[in-house]
Amino acid sequence: MDNNNMILQTIKVSKYFGGLKALDSVDLFIRKGEIFGLIGPNGAGKTTFFNLLTGHYQPSQGEIVFKNKEIKGLKPYEITALGIARTFQNIRLFNEMTVLENVLIGMHCQTKTGLWGSILRSPAATSEEKMAREKCKELLAFVGLDGKSEEKARNLAYGEQRRLEIARALATQPQLLLLDEPAAGMNPQETNNLMDLIYRIRDKGDTILLIEHDMKLVMGISERVAVLDYGQKISEGTPREVQKDERVIKAYLGEEI
Numbered sequence: 061m062d063n064n065n066m067i068l069q070t071i072k073v074s075k076y077f078g079g080l081k082a083l084d085s086v087d088l089f090i091r092k093g094e095i096f097g098l099i100g101p102n103g104a105g106k107t108t109f110f111n112l113l114t115g116h117y118q119p120s121q122g123e124i125v126f127k128n129k130e131i132k133g134l135k136p137y138e139i140t141a142l143g144i145a146r147t148f149q150n151i152r153l154f155n156e157m158t159v160l161e162n163v164l165i166g167m168h169c170q171t172k173t174g175l176w177g178s179i180l181r182s183p184a185a186t187s188e189e190k191m192a193r194e195k196c197k198e199l200l201a202f203v204g205l206d207g208k209s210e211e212k213a214r215n216l217a218y219g220e221q222r223r224l225e226i227a228r229a230l231a232t233q234p235q236l237l238l239l240d241e242p243a244a245g246m247n248p249q250e251t252n253n254l255m256d257l258i259y260r261i262r263d264k265g266d267t268i269l270l271i272e273h274d275m276k277l278v279m280g281i282s283e284r285v286a287v288l289d290y291g292q293k294i295s296e297g298t299p300r301e302v303q304k305d306e307r308v309i310k311a312y313l314g315e316e317i
Contacts, residue, residue: 067092067236067267068113073122075108075291082108084291085122090236095258095268097282097299099275101312104288106271107149110238113269114146115139126236145234147225149241149271155214159205159224162213163196166231196231203227203257219250223257236267243274255281279303287312 068090075083083105090096098106111117113124115136124132131139145166154162200209203223208216213224222242229237239258243251251274258281262268272278278285279299287295287302289311295302302308 065091067127068269069123069125070109070112071123071125073109073112073124074120075105075112075117076120081291083112083119083288086288086291086293088286088293088296090267090269092235092267093262093265094283095262095270095281097278097285098269098271098288099273099278099285099302099312100288103290105291106288107240108291109288110146110240110269110271113139113238114144140232140234143233143235144238145229145232145236146238147222147229147240147242149244151221151225153213153221153225153228155212157213158209159200159211159213159216160193160196160209162224163199163228163231164192166228167192167196196227199227199230200224202230202260204253219246219253222246222250222254226257226261230261230266234266236269237261239268239270239272241271241273243272243277251277 066089068088070086070088072085072087073083074081074085086109098109100106108117112119115131115134115138119132123130126139126142126144129142131142134142154165197209200206203226205220205223205227208220213221216224226239226242243254246254255277258268258270270278270282282299284297285299285302286293287305287308294307294311295305297305
C-alpha cells in the first residue's frame with residue numbers, strides 16, 4: 061500500500077457500548093482524491109464509524125491514522141483543524157441565523173485574530189472578517205446558494221439546507237469530507253444536483269467518504285465501496301464487485317439487485 065497516496069486508515073478499529081459491539085475490528089483505507097462509499101443495513105455501525113473518525117467517540121480498540129498521524133484521543137475541534145469535516149444524517153443548522161452566518165461558524169477554526177481582537181475590532185480582525193465573509197459567499201455560490209446569504213436557514217428548501225450544511229463543512233477547509241446520508245429525503249432532481257456537487261468537491265481536491273442508502277447514488281458515484289453488517293466489514297471493492305458479493309446480497313442489497 062502506498063502511504064503517500066493514503067489519506068485515512070483504520071486498523072482493527074472496534075467500539076463497544078457495554079456488551080454491544082457497534083464496530084468490530086474494522087480495517088479500512090481511503091486514498092487521496094477518491095469518493096469512497098460506506099453502506100450497510102440500519103444499525104450496521106456506519107454512523108458510529110463516522111463518530112470515531114471525528115472524535116465524538118473514542119475507539120475501544122484499534123488505530124485511526126489520518127495523513128500518517130494517529131488521531132485517536134484527539135478532540136473533535138482538533139480533528140477538524142487537521143482537515144476532517146462532516147455533515148449529519150439529521151440536518152444540524154442554526155435555523156434562526158442567516159445562511160451566511162451558518163457558513164461563517166464553520167470558518168471559525170481557520171481564523172487567527174482570536175476573541176479579544178474580535179471584541180476590540182482591531183484592524184486585523186476587521187480585515188480577517190471581511191475576507192471570511194467573501195470566502196463564505198464564494199462557498200455558497202459553489203454549492204448553488206448564491207443570492208441566499210441573508211435568508212434565515214429555516215426558510216431554505218430541504219435540498220438547499222442539505223447544501224448549506226455541506227458549505228459549512230467546506231468552510232473548515234477539509235481534506236477529507238464525511239457525508240452522512242446527504243441524499244436522505246431528497247427528490248430525484250435534488251439527488252442529481254447532489255451528485256454533481258460531490259463530483260465538483262472531489263475535483264477541487266477533497267477526498268469524500270459517503271454513507272448513503274440511495275443505491276443509485278452510492279454505486280453510481282463511488283470508486284470503491286465497503287459494506288458493514290453487525291459492526292463488521294463483510295465486503296470491499298468496486299461497486300460492481302460489491303454488488304455481486306453473495307454476502308452483501310444476503311445481508312443488505314437483496315436478490316432484486
